[in-house]
Amino acid sequence: MSDEPELTAADVAERAGIPLDQARRLFRTLGFAEHGDERAYTEADVEAMRLMVDILGEGVIDLDVALNVTRGVGITMARLADWEVGELVQHVDEATALREGGDAAWVLARLGERFEGLLVYAWRRHLDAAIARMESVRALDDDPHTTDLSVGFADIVGFTALSNEVSRERIGELVEVFESRCGDVIARDGGRLIKSMGDAVLFVNDDPMAAFATAEGIINVIGRDPRMPDVRVGLATGGVVLRLGDVFGPPVNLAARLTQVARRNRIIVDHATADLLPADKIESRPLPARPVRGFGVVEPVAVRRA
Template structure:
């Protein structure tokens, strides 16, 4: 506990015995001593503390407006940098002077020299008004000072929320964080007058909690604040995924280069030195919000371009990961072990000869859309469309084990076959062809090495696979009986015997060796 001791002494001067008044307040972290005494024709007021002191280089600038002494950035009570400047102006207005002596780390002494009475002032400077001392107010202020020194402030600091209409005219919500209520009101007033919605916090910790709650468009924060300093608050915000992109303006009376650099290193986007005017503050706010909006548009454009390109051949889940930066795709051509699925439909050419061109295009797109969905549902990649033929890859660009590649390819082929049966029923209901007619599905699947990646030029390129493995899958598809799925021995090695029927070896066009083939039973899919 701290306590206040009031002592009286007497000094003779010209036969008078005016008292020397000495107030001394002790606290767990030091003391403040206030002395008032006459010296010759002057009155001397001296304030001495045992605090952190002031570095020598800062003393010449101490009485400048918006200057603050070197010290801790999260000290419990922070001023605006105006107090000492006002003291100097008031003292000089009364014909006096103020001096300071300090030893950094030990304490500071301020001395005010004043002329008593008013004879040294001009008539224009003197205004006679009745004055009654308010002892109750003095007691309250002294108690407040004692509370500050002991650090026993148990008051619950509630956030100073804006009670104005929550509708934001320009769409931006700004968080102002400052422990000085005057500066907080000053900055908030400027912003509200320019149609920004404002919410405020009186220290860095409250500012951090409120930022997480409201996710503001921009933050204006003081540097030196209690509990958590402005720099500490910025550091935490820059590590929060949903907050790290918020523009931050840092306010401080510490105008030295080192502080500016430190603020920038911690993630401040702009730095305003006190004093600043409303135009300067608003210019920084508008510029940062405009930059953030441009950044958002660039991100949206990049996301759109990424998705519009990748969604042509990748499953939606992979497209979303790539757009969010969660998936790194190395699309440079490289040899990969992949499983290739090649399919087409039999009878579509004859059907096309009986329909108008526009209707043919509609039916073909309907078929390709349905088949693409099936490929994507099973985690495959659509390499290309060639008329009614579809080339799909498993194991590129997403790496999969050989067994998983085969399992997904087989499931895809079976699902494609079932989907075509549903399309045939729909087209019959629409009168596209008669009851005895239908288009038929055939498919070839092979696993082997191929060079996979982006091929083409800067103006036009495609993601595709090149090599004998692709050729073998295409030849298997051509050799397949309509309504069947024909696979090579490399694929059959991963299947159960009951899933397939061995077929005759085939001499495929463009392939030197004989290829062992197996017909996969499509009806097993519904039971697996």
């Protein structure tokens, strides 16, 4: 099978047995650029479209659902590819690669198959975990997309000002350390990292105490490290909607808003979370009521280990 682009979008659609407009839509949903009538496609693109035809032919899901799943694949894979290329190219010993007659692309090609195996392994493990969570929610609620969770939001204090004061390399290192340490803490306490936004992370946990432990852990590994900037953490608990790998709902927004009133290296929670934390382990202190955008006047609660 040739890897050289020899096919147009119309060729791909015809060989896959799918309307051209639908094929173009699927390519866009995957995050691929439009190429008009250029010969920019290969047999691999035909096989991918045939997979979609087969999936739709099963009749289990319709095109809209297929497009939503495809969009998630495209967004995730694009970010993963950028992450891998940036990390590998930055740290590979280029001199060694060049001595062997290769370049950065050669290094990535050499490692790609093994990373592909790791990708499939991780996807299957996470898929099993997601199914288990969904079945657990279904056992308690008729709506599998909505459930009660503790939502945490942690951000770096003064990141904008900091990024104007230090080099791009230093900022990149800070973000990398921040994301990796937060990810480790979240996984350790049984939570899920929903997304990372460079200077902030959003995570969820089924158990409010575990969410508190995560917030405490993030402060310990980031804010207590003299080489790292301070952090602020907000927690809120309540019903959220699980959709497209993300979470939505008032607790998500409130957790983010609470970080804006939190002191450095402190945990601020809403009353719903405070009420669920064990009083013999956690000391709660209501703070003065204040206006919080989108929520009116809110009385945050500062929490720490008793």
